[in-house]
Amino acid sequence: MKDRETVTFRVQRYEPGRDAKPVWADFPVAVQAGMTVLDGLLQIRQQLDATLAWRFSCRMGLCGSCGMMINGKPGLACNTQVHDVARKTLRLAPLANFPVVRDLVADLRTMFAAHAELKPFLVRDDKAGIEPGAAEFLQSPEELLKFLQFSYCIKCGACMAACPTMALGAGFLGPMPLTAAHRYNADSRDQGFALRKPALAGPRGAHHCHYAGECTRVCPKGVDPARAVQLARRDLLLDLLRLKRRRPAPAPVAEPPAGEHKAPIEAPPFTARAD
Ligand code: SF4
Ligand code: FES
Known part of the structure; x- marks a missing residue:
């Protein structure tokens, strides 16, 4: 793979009240291995168009703010590597089923x-x-x-x-x-x-x-x-069916005397699922 490849970010632009309808705008982004969709958007804002609007904060899949439609599928921009989803053209739009605030920002x-x-x-x-x-x-x-x-x-x-x-x-x-x-x-x-x-x-x-x-x-x-x-x-x-018993209040456990250490409950693995 070449060091850098150009991927076209085709981004939906729309500002309700100003624009008659959403339009697509193309931005050439120099992409290298490991680059995320969020990295590409930051490149656009720094080098091509500072007015492009989207939401982000933590950059590590924790805050939940960078959700958007990535090639028609909802995902996190900071958690999606460009090369995993596109080689030539990447389509970005605001999250479906929500009104649009502006560009890629959905009203949640x-x-x-x-x-x-x-x-x-x-x-x-x-x-x-x-x-x-x-x-x-x-x-x-x-x-x-x-x-x-x-x-x-x-x-x-x-x-x-x-x-x-x-x-x-x-x-x-x-x-x-x-x-x-x-x-x-x-x-x-x-x-x-x-x-x-x-x-x-x-x-x-x-x-x-x-x-x-x-x-x-x-x-x-x-x-x-x-x-x-x-x-x-x-x-x-x-x-x-009246089969669901009202949950009795668990008995409270008194606080231990100051300085006394209690062993923490070990958390089960992330993937575990139980009903
Ligand atoms: S996709 Fe839905 S359930 Fe999963 S983290 Fe986002 S809001 Fe929560
Ligand atoms: S920037 Fe926080 S989840 Fe993507």
């Missing part, structure tokens, strides 16, 4: 509103463990495995852009918020199922999923949102 507010609606935090009936220093709740490795992989979500929105049900525009809450809801419902410390149930079981909730599985195929973090949604549906069915 509907996703975060749905996320908030599903109460993505630990809910407790008591105050123990919530008031600072009051108590802590031990969890077995098996209990941890029930939600661990779902907690790896970085809220990038790739699954939302890949979802054919989202594309119907019928207000489906979407794979990311539903995965976050199941992550907490499956947590042995949580007692918030009843609080999340109206949104989870409602017309925009888990039963709206057609189980295409595209969300899981595109997730850059190895999360399985399709599985989370199906497990949420199972929980709703068990609840309907």
